[in-house]
Every structure is written in C-alpha cells, then in structure tokens.
Amino acid sequence: MRHTGTSNHDPQALPQAFLCRLRSACLIVCLCLLAYGSVQAAAKKGVTKPPPTPAATPAPDALKIAFLHPASTPSLTQPPFFIAEDRSGGMQGARLGTQDNNTTGQFTRQHFELLEAEITDDVAPAEKARQMLAQGFRHLIVNLPADAIKAIAALPEAQNALIYNIGSSDDELRGVACSPNLLHLLPSRAMRADALAQYLSKKRWQKLLLAVGPEAADQAYAAAVRRAAARFGLKIVAERPWQHTFDERRTPESEIPVFTQGVEYDILVVADESGAFGDLLSYRTWLSRPVAGTQGLMPVGWHYTHEQWGAIQLQNRFKDLTGVWMSEVDYAAWLAVRAIGEAATRTKTMQFEPIRGFLRGPELSLAGFKGVPLSFRPWDGQLRQPVLLAAAHSLIAVSPIEGFLHPKTELDTLGYDQPESQCHLAP
Numbered sequence: 001m002r003h004t005g006t007s008n009h010d011p012q013a014l015p016q017a018f019l020c021r022l023r024s025a026c027l028i029v030c031l032c033l034l035a036y037g038s039v040q041a042a043a044k045k046g047v048t049k050p051p052p053t054p055a056a057t058p059a060p061d062a063l064k065i066a067f068l069h070p071a072s073t074p075s076l077t078q079p080p081f082f083i084a085e086d087r088s089g090g091m092q093g094a095r096l097g098t099q100d101n102n103t104t105g106q107f108t109r110q111h112f113e114l115l116e117a118e119i120t121d122d123v124a125p126a127e128k129a130r131q132m133l134a135q136g137f138r139h140l141i142v143n144l145p146a147d148a149i150k151a152i153a154a155l156p157e158a159q160n161a162l163i164y165n166i167g168s169s170d171d172e173l174r175g176v177a178c179s180p181n182l183l184h185l186l187p188s189r190a191m192r193a194d195a196l197a198q199y200l201s202k203k204r205w206q207k208l209l210l211a212v213g214p215e216a217a218d219q220a221y222a223a224a225v226r227r228a229a230a231r232f233g234l235k236i237v238a239e240r241p242w243q244h245t246f247d248e249r250r251t252p253e254s255e256i257p258v259f260t261q262g263v264e265y266d267i268l269v270v271a272d273e274s275g276a277f278g279d280l281l282s283y284r285t286w287l288s289r290p291v292a293g294t295q296g297l298m299p300v301g302w303h304y305t306h307e308q309w310g311a312i313q314l315q316n317r318f319k320d321l322t323g324v325w326m327s328e329v330d331y332a333a334w335l336a337v338r339a340i341g342e343a344a345t346r347t348k349t350m351q352f353e354p355i356r357g358f359l360r361g362p363e364l365s366l367a368g369f370k371g372v373p374l375s376f377r378p379w380d381g382q383l384r385q386p387v388l389l390a391a392a393h394s395l396i397a398v399s400p401i402e403g404f405l406h407p408k409t410e411l412d413t414l415g416y417d418q419p420e421s422q423c424h425l426a427p
Contacts, residue, residue, distance in 0.1 A: 061350040062111045065337060066132040067094050068125065069143040069167075071118040089143045090166050091116055092322045093330030097337025101344075110344055114337070119144075126151040133157040138352045141336045143167035143329060146177075153179040162356055164339075166332035171224065174380040174416065178423035183339075183359065183381045185301075185332035189221055191415035192299035193228035195387035195399030196269075196292055198413070201232045202401050205266035209289075210239045211259070211281065213272040221271040221294060238263045242277050252280040261286035269293040296391070299399070302331035303390040308398075311369035335374070335383065339366055371398070372411065380423040384411040 069089040101112040125148040270293040272278035278295030304325035318326040347354040365373035
C-alpha cells in the first residue's frame with residue numbers, strides 16, 4: 001500500500017538552520033584570522049609590549065642605637081664556677097630587642113641598628129659618649145656606674161639626646177642628680193626596698209635585723225631599707241655592720257651565729273650588693289629566721305624563674321640566643337631598645353624629637369611581660385614596673401602587693417612618688 005501521510009519535518013527547515021550555523025562558524029574563523037594577522041604583522045615590525053616594571057621600593061629608615069659598657073667590670077667577688085651567666089653586660093638583651101624591633105619594622109618600613117661601644121680603661125666614659133654623639137647617635141644605652149652616668153648626662157652634646165640607664169639603681173640619679181635626658185630601666189633601690197617592705201608587711205614580719213656591708217653601695221641599700229621600713233610600718237630592731245676579714249679562724253659556722261644573736265627579730269635583711277657575705281647567712285643564724293634583701297628573698301627587676309604573663313617566651317628566646325638565662329641587666333637593655341621601637345612604631349617616624357616626646361609622655365604603654373603596661377614617670381624618668389620577689393629557684397611574689405593603693409597607679413607605691421621626689425622634671 002502506498003503511504004499518503006504528510007512528513008513531520010518542514011522540507012525548508014533543515015537547510016535554513018544549517019545555513020545559519022555555517023554563517024556563524026565562518027564569522028568566528030574570520031575574526032581569528034584577523035587577530036592572528038595583526039599579531040604576525042606586529043611581530044614582523046618588532047613591536048612587542050614590554051612587561052610592566054615593578055615600582056622601586058624605598059629603603060626603610062634606619063635608627064641607630066649605641067650601647068656603652070666597660071670592657072671589664074671590676075668586682076669584689078667572682079660568681080661561683082657553677083653559675084652560668086651572661087657576661088655581655090646587657091648587650092645580648094639589646095641584641096634581642098633589636099631583633100624584635102626589626103621584626104615589626106618589616107611591616108612599618110623601619111630599621112634599627114645597634115652599635116656596641118666598649119669602654120677601655122684608658123678612655124673616660126664621658127669621652128666615649130662624646131664620640132658616639134659626634135657620630136650622630138641620639139640614643140645611648142649605658143651600663144655604667146652612677147658617677148659615669150652623671151658625667152655623660154652633663155655633656156653639652158648630650159642635652160639633645162636620650163641616655164638609657166641600665167646599670168645603676170642609684171636613688172640620687174632619680175633625685176637630686178636627675179636630668180631630663182636620663183631614663184632609668186632598672187628599679188631603683190627605693191623601689192626594691194619598698195617592694196620587699198610591702199611583702200614583709202603582708203606577712204606581718206615587722207621586726208627586722210639589718211646587716212650592712214662596708215661598701216658605699218651597701219650603705220645606700222641600707223638607707224633605702226630604713227626609708228621603706230618607716231614608710232610601711234616596720235621596725236628595725238638592730239643594725240649590724242659586717243666587717244670582712246681574711247682571718248681563717250673566722251668561719252661562717254662560728255661567726256654568723258655570734259653576728260646575729262642577742263636580738264629578737266622576724267627576718268634578717270641584708271645589704272650586700274657586691275655579694276661578699278650575704279649568701280653565707282642563710283641557715284647559719286642564731287635564730288631560725290629567713291633572709292631577704294640583696295640575698296635570700298630578693299627584690300629584682302627580672303628573674304629566670306618568672307614565667308607569668310607570657311614571660312616564658314621571652315625567657316626561651318633569650319636562652320636560645322645566648323645559651324644562658326636572661327639577667328635583670330639584659331632585661332633592662334631589652335626594655336630600652338623595645339621602648340625606642342615602640343615609640344617609633346606609634347609615632348610612625350624615626351625622628352628623635354617625636355620619639356623623645358612619646359617616651360616621656362602619657363601615651364607610652366610598653367609591654368614588659370609583667371602583667372601591666374609600663375611607662376616612664378614624668379617627674380624623674382624612672383620606668384614604672386612591678387618588682388619581682390624571688391628566691392634562688394622560685395618566684396615568691398610580685399610587688400606592688402594587693403592592698404597597697406595609690407590614687408593614680410599602684411606602681412607608684414614603689415619608690416619615690418611625685419610629691420616626695422627631689423626631682424621635678426617638666427613633662
């Protein structure tokens with residue numbers, strides 16, 4: 001049978017669709033050929049588009065810091081052979097601080113350079129400082145005795161510089177001998193004595209036997225203890241001067257019981273900054289009493305047993321750098337460099353005047369791993385900071401002790417407060 005039905009497709013539809021697709025393909029091919037021809041023509045003429053040139057990166061600003069310390073430090077006593085300590089006089093702490101500053105400086109386009117300047121016996125410290133100032137250094141970190149620091153601060157060339165004291169706790173440098181170009185990183189003797197007195201008051205150890213060494217520094221420490229005792233309601237029931245002798249018949253076992261007998265007291269406070277006899281006192285006194293002061297329970301700016309408030313990471317970084325634990329002089333040097341770096345970061349400049357103004361102003365909030373921000377007192381240049389109370393292998397307490405109040409900050413319960421200070425620098 002012949003099929004007579006109609007087809008489902010329009011006989012004209014298939015050719016028309018094919019023609020539309022063919023036209024589109026031809027158009028695409030033509031565009032590609034035109035683009036290829038343009039590229040070839042440009043290549044024949046040697047016309048190529050150069051790669052973009054990166055913008056030149058400016059070199060970061062550099063701030064130079066000089067570190068002055070004696071080539072050798074005279075001492076009445078030598079540390080025991082079994083005590084490993086950093087003998088760089090704080091230089092290692094300054095190096096670590098410079099590393100920390102430059103880590104931040106990678107993001108702020110700032111760079112810090114540290115120059116070590118050893119002072120030999122044939123050059124006066126003030127003359128060495130004058131040389132550094134002549135080379136353009138405006139920030140001098142000094143680990144020197146009080147008299148040398150006074151001489152440097154009095155130089156005409158130093159009046160437009162900052163001197164960071166990391167070597168002396170002398171109260172006169174913060175008092176009658178203060179200077180507007182001096183900043184003090186170590187706790188003063190008055191701060192140390194007040195920190196100890198607060199703890200003794202809390203423990204109700206109110207009767208003190210004071211043992212005083214023969215050196216001028218020992219006398220100054222004893223004066224700070226007397227002031228602190230009067231300030232916090234403690235009583236010095238007796239003072240005993242220690243006289244050093246080379247008589248071999250005088251042994252610690254025979255001498256110290258006699259030295260400490262005949263008086264009733266709660267704690268023996270020793271003033272022996274050179275370490276000539278203080279370490280011999282514990283466990284040898286006539287009465288079984290604790291020892292504190294320059295030996296025993298010691299008020300210090302830093303101690304290797306301190307690990308609170310993130311301090312353990314600073315301890316470990318210093319140990320990795322040097323192989324020994326951080327001393328309080330190393331900590332003071334690290335603080336000095338970090339204070340400069342913090343001021344440069346906050347002011348966004350390496351210029352001296354803005355940095356000096358920031359350091360002496362109320363906006364400084366320096367992180368020192370002590371639980372509170374640190375800042376310089378405007379009236380005497382002393383760094384406000386907690387004081388650690390540490391034994392040989394243990395951190396006992398941190399002053400200011402809770403309960404000792406102050407209208408502005410409890411940190412000003414340590415040392416000379418503004419109304420009682422003999423230094424009144426303009427803020």
